[in-house]
Amino acid sequence: MTRRFPFLQLDPQTRKKLRRFRSIRRGYVSFLILAAAVVLSLAAELLVDSRALAVRYEGRWYFPTYGRIYTGKEFGLDYAYEVNYRDLRTRFAAEPTGRNRIFLPPIPFNPLENCYPGETFRPRPPDWRTGHYLGTDQINRDILSRLVYGFRNALIFAGAFILLTYAVGISLGCLMGYFGGWFDLLVQRLIEIWSNIPFLFVVIIVASIVPASIGMNLGVLLVIVVLFSWTGMTYYMRSATYREKARDYVHAAQVLGASTPRIIFRHILPNVLSTIVTFIPFTIASSISALTALDFLGFGLPPPTPSWGELLRQGTSNLNSPWIVASAFSALVIVLLVVTFIGEAIREAFDPKKFTTYQ
């Protein structure tokens, strides 16, 4: 296994670092919290959704969570659109036979639905009896549900963002460091020019001209943000590669006739990995804040996609309903704090100078 993937091979040094990371309590606990949140958000439909987990109707079991919609007609109602499972629960509870049963997720609201049909659209404060633990927003959508799905969108965004920026940044940075000379000079100048294009303006312009056939979605937004964010990584990889290139093992590999990609990705890269690892948490933090900022300004994901930035925007324009802004703001602070604690711990664990203390 390790022979086929030397990239994943954990040398004793790395194992030691991981042990140290685990011993830094605050960071490790934060890591566990974040990991749990990630796992739970990936299965959000089982916890927060208007679709039932399971329905037993007229002797047949239905599992609507994933898959097609079930219409009202299929449960003996007179409408052809998706059945309202909360109404179904009320109806089943009223039936004397008790043959029909329904199991709803703990928070039975999806992030897009009007939770108070027939009533005015206005923000409603948190209420334990109705199950809206964080209240509703200005068009009667459950805030907790929107936070959860907004978190998942932000995580997907952050994950894809890291993959893409690092892939581009690392490859180009390593190449620059490895080849050096005019190639290095040229690419550096290009990067300097590129990074002087004002990012926010470009996003605003692109967001307003993206043709409807494509539509502004997570993918398009990701491409735009990545286009302007890969440059930072190249600098670190370039200098790290410069340093490693002069080592004997690289020369040895060259003498043995290894190809350039092999030297870069199999010999040099594993040795500069610690640099990358320390960056990851901070990248997550800033990509989440970037997405939130863009959504807040209205240049992010199209409505009605749940997002934290959109909630913040609603909150700031409805200061009379403080629960909106408070929910979104607290969620953002908690996630960024947790990620920062993890980052700090990783940095400390991977620090070669063990006895330095950071203040």
Add this chain to the structure above:
Amino acid sequence: MPAFPSFRLSLAGCTLVLLVAGCGKTSAPATGTPGADSKVMEADLARTLKEQPDFYVFKTPADVPADLKWQDSADLPEFADPNAKKGGSFNYYITDFPRTLRTIGPDATGGIRQYLLDYTEPAFVLPHPNLPGAAYPGLVTAWAVGPDGKTLYYRIDPKARWSDGHPLTTDDVVFTLYFMRSPHLREPWYNDYYTRYYRQLIVFDPLTFATVHPDKKPDLAVRFGNFVPYPRHAYQDFGPDWLDRFQWREVPKLGPYQLYTKDVDKGRGVTLTRLKDWWAVDKRFFRGRFNPDRYHLEVIRDPDKAMESFARGDLDMFPLGQPKYWYEALSDQHPEVAAGRIQRFKFYNQTPQPDWGLWINRAKPILDHREVRLGIQHASNIALVCTQFFRGDATQMQTRSDGYGWRMHPTITARPFDPKRAREYFAQAGFTSQGPDGVLTNAAGQRLSFTITAFSQTMRDLLPILKEEALKAGLEYKLEILDRTTGWKKMQEKNHDIALAALSRSVELYPRYWEMYHGTNAYTDAYTKDGKLSPIATGAVPNPHPKEIAVQTNNMTMTFIPRLDLLIEAYDQAETLDEIKRLAAEIEEIIYEDAAWVNGWQRPFYRGGYWRYVKWPAGFNVAQSRDLEEFFVHWIDPEEKKEVEAARRSGRTYPATLQVFDQFKTP
């Protein structure tokens, strides 16, 4: 820790924004003086007069027909309070700093044009805002309609003066029509309007002139006499490059307020100053209007902040149209409202409303089926938006043209939201099976899915409601909210599926249809001959397969129905109000049957709040006002202002009342 790249870059972006804004503030108005080519306009004007002798006609005072029936509306009531107190400083806000101080040319619309032109500059003849169809004299002492019904005669008020002391004469009128028709103006709409609807200018003497128009109209005087002249002596250097030079220039005005260059605080606000010796201060219909000495307009970009400023006393009044302000933020529970220091009012007006609605593009595949459009009509829950999003403040429009003072069609009403009926129509168009996501599909596998294009923050909250409701009928709406310019361009180029938009409508006696519904505004090759020409007049034949889409027109439903075109042309040439009404009903019926416009909402009133020391005439405002300030009938009571300020410190309260003015409410 090194700064993360994307973050750093976005910060760089922000800094740049601030820098740009900062630069804007410090740079002085670059142009205030005429350029070196200061006589260029007169030469061009002289050449134009020579080239167009049929348009600019010069006659003698003896040529004025002797038997004209001059009108001055001396018998009509005034609408402001003649006892209004002059003086004081009024504080209000604008949402953006104007991009120019010009009132015409690119970028001039929006910004503060209403304060520099629409609200404050008197036109020759003005529509009486309480009596539809009636007029009152602005820059004239009297006007008359000629015996042909197409010529309008004007006698300029000899007292009329520009703010720099120059008298207003027919020289300015000649210049104004030259100016409006000049290609240098870079205003194609004005060029077209003053060419199409103004056929001749006849000058008799320095104070008497006439304009000739193509058709006899029942409201000729207010329709065409309602234009504002520009000062000839201040536009001596008007030419192809005038835009740059006039961007921030202070020009003489005929109205009561002047904006001096020293009062332009770039990026922050402007202050208008009332002319102490304004020529029309005691003129009938102007008495008691334009009262505050200083009118300060602060730039506050965010309406929520503006509302907070108002509640703090920094602004003297504030519109409370949005439900969240009226019912929550500044409800009768708010301390200042409860203490009676801020007064709230609701005023029912009588103006044509913007025609909010869903404009379905008939030129798009699937949407060209009438059944699909009928389905969309029944699948769009506008009534819900009215009652629950606008909290009953808005009502759904019944015809395309509500608010003109009479019902356009006796029986037509908006189609109700009804998912079952919508599904029946969709089934007739072949959309019979329902996909796994609840969206209908046809035999070819096409999904019943369309994009709604819109541009405004309110739409971000409103559109998801329509989307959720439409899914009940198996219809999917994708939402696209663009910035204003891009969104508008997309609709004008007919690239939208469905547009949620509105055209604002001026206060007129009867609606316009040509721009929105004539076939030549849908396709340039709608008729076999030149599309701009009337098919009736030229005998042009409808093209059964038009292809060339007419861009930059308001026919956003891409309606091309030859029968409708004939009616619209007859309507535009109709000479009596009865005929106009009869044709309007027929036109409305065809539009209704075609189902390409889903009736949106309108609000038959405006409402707001003002500090107690702001005073209004007895009936509050005029029937045809669209907002608080439009006719400038309000004033400030300086003594009461001091009193209210003292009351705020001492905590003294007044009786709190909600004032409802429904004397103009349409039953």
